[in-house]
Amino acid sequence: MHYLILAVLILLIVYAALRSFLNSNPKTLAQNMRKMAGFGALLMALFFTLTGRFPLAVPLGVLAISLLKGNFSGFNPFPGNANKSEGQQSRVRTRTVEMELDHDTGDMEGRVIRGKFASRALSSMSESEVIELWNECLKPDSQAAQLLEAYMDRRMPEWREDAGEKAKNSSAYGGRSDGPMSRDQAYDILGLEPDASKIDIRRAHRRLMKRMHPDQGGSTYLAAKINEAKDLLLGQ
Numbered sequence: 001m002h003y004l005i006l007a008v009l010i011l012l013i014v015y016a017a018l019r020s021f022l023n024s025n026p027k028t029l030a031q032n033m034r035k036m037a038g039f040g041a042l043l044m045a046l047f048f049t050l051t052g053r054f055p056l057a058v059p060l061g062v063l064a065i066s067l068l069k070g071n072f073s074g075f076n077p078f079p080g081n082a083n084k085s086e087g088q089q090s091r092v093r094t095r096t097v098e099m100e101l102d103h104d105t106g107d108m109e110g111r112v113i114r115g116k117f118a119s120r121a122l123s124s125m126s127e128s129e130v131i132e133l134w135n136e137c138l139k140p141d142s143q144a145a146q147l148l149e150a151y152m153d154r155r156m157p158e159w160r161e162d163a164g165e166k167a168k169n170s171s172a173y174g175g176r177s178d179g180p181m182s183r184d185q186a187y188d189i190l191g192l193e194p195d196a197s198k199i200d201i202r203r204a205h206r207r208l209m210k211r212m213h214p215d216q217g218g219s220t221y222l223a224a225k226i227n228e229a230k231d232l233l234l235g236q
Contacts, residue, residue: 038065090208091188092225096137096144097122099151101222103191103204106211108151122148127156131163143221150212150219186229198234205230 041063090101099110110122117125117133125133130152137145152159187194190204205226212222 038063090191090226092147092222093185093188094141094144094147096133096141097147099147101208101211103207103211106154108154110147110151122151123155127152127159127162130156131159134163146219146221150222153219181225181228181232183232186232189225189229190233196233201230201233 092099096114097110097112101108112118112120134145134148192200192204208226212219
């Protein structure tokens, strides 16, 4: 009887997983699969508990709780997938550069989208090349310039001395805005999935502001973007 119940439950999980696969977009598919794996592990733990096999039930129960809470960093049904787990990375994109911020370490990495250095990673560029890119962005893409300032402040602390007089008043340069922030952009900036709760949004905002607040040596531009993303998603 126990095996019949388990077989029915497994069929239901497989059916739900297929529906999730067909109805989900790639951005949320890995998260849904992780949840299905969590429910599967939970059912197996319950089955082993009912049949008295507690040494098998306990680790499966721990695994199920970890998967359902999203705290199991070692599990990924799609190795190499670009899908990020909640609170792992933030992504900000302008016309010229795309920048990623690691929530745990505060490290920044960027990629040039257009211009002379297109397709180059910032980490592969010399200090003089990054400063040259920054100079090119000052007026046509001031948002990219501010991102580059934040990157250089962290990776090349002495860059302002090498960049000359412009670097002392760099934030004064005006540029065109990229327009209103979309909800997808807001989720990317906070490093969240589209189904994140209000608690998740506030938690991610709090964590990021500890890293990026200007009083902590962070970027004024990124701090403003983080606040804008939180306000948009919370409807403020």
